[in-house]
Amino acid sequence: MRLSLLLATLLIVPAAHAQSEPAADAxxxxxxxxxxDADPSTAGAAAYERLQARQALASLAAARSNQRASALQIAQWRVETAEIAARTERSRRELAELERQRSQLLVEASRQDAVRARQEAERLRIQAQIQAEEAARLRLAAEEEGAARQQAETVLQGVASGEAAKLRAARQREAELRRREAELLRSLED
Known part of the structure; x- marks a missing residue:
């Protein structure tokens, strides 16, 4: 019984409140x-939905008492629709702005990557140039060393040839001296 009374009270109070406060609801x-309309982030958004909500509010104000409940319900739906549409439009704008910022960040990141790649390429080019110069210097030093070695070998060969020629000459002179000595000894014996 108490439950029935409580339920009846709960159902009657909102209905009475709806009928007693239509101007407050509107x-x-x-x-x-x-x-x-006042919110700068939604002021220009959902124009059609806001127009429908205004028309529903105007219909609510002009509605007879027996049509007031349904006019109020329609006005509530239209206002909610306008709010949702305005928030959706604001979210779309925010999303578009975020996408634009993301694109800018991606472009900036790509630009920075390109700068880093150019710097790395320049560093590698300089390193390769230094290595090429070092290789050329080592090659030149090896060529100079080879030329010096060749010259030393030529000198040594020249010295060796000269010494060999002197040795041959000395042997020939010695042989000549022996031959003369042998001739002298023969002539003394004869």
Missing amino acids: AALQQRLQAI
């Missing part, structure tokens, strides 16, 4: 609609 809906 004013609250009007304030919600004005809040959408």
Whole structure:
């Protein structure tokens, strides 16, 4: 029994409240609609939905008492639709702005990657140039050393040839001296 009374009270109070406060409900809906208009982030958004909400509020104000509940429900739906559409439009704009910022960040990252790649290429080019210069210097030093070695060998060969020629000459002279000595000894014996 108490439960029945409580349920009846709960059902009657909102209905009585809805009938006693139609002007307050309309004013609250009007304030919600004005809040959408006043918010700079949603002011230009959902124009069609806001127009429909205004028309629904105008219909609510002109509605007879027996049509007031359904007009109020329609006005509430239209205001909610305008709010949702305005938030959706604001979210789309924010998303577009975030996408633009993301694109800018990607372009900046690509630019920085290109700068780093150019710097790395320049570093590698300089390193390769240094290595090429070092290789050329070593090659030149090896060529100079080879030329010096060849010259030393030529000198040594020249010295060796000269010494060999002197040795041959000395042997020939010695042989000549022996031959003369042998001739002298023969002539003394004869």
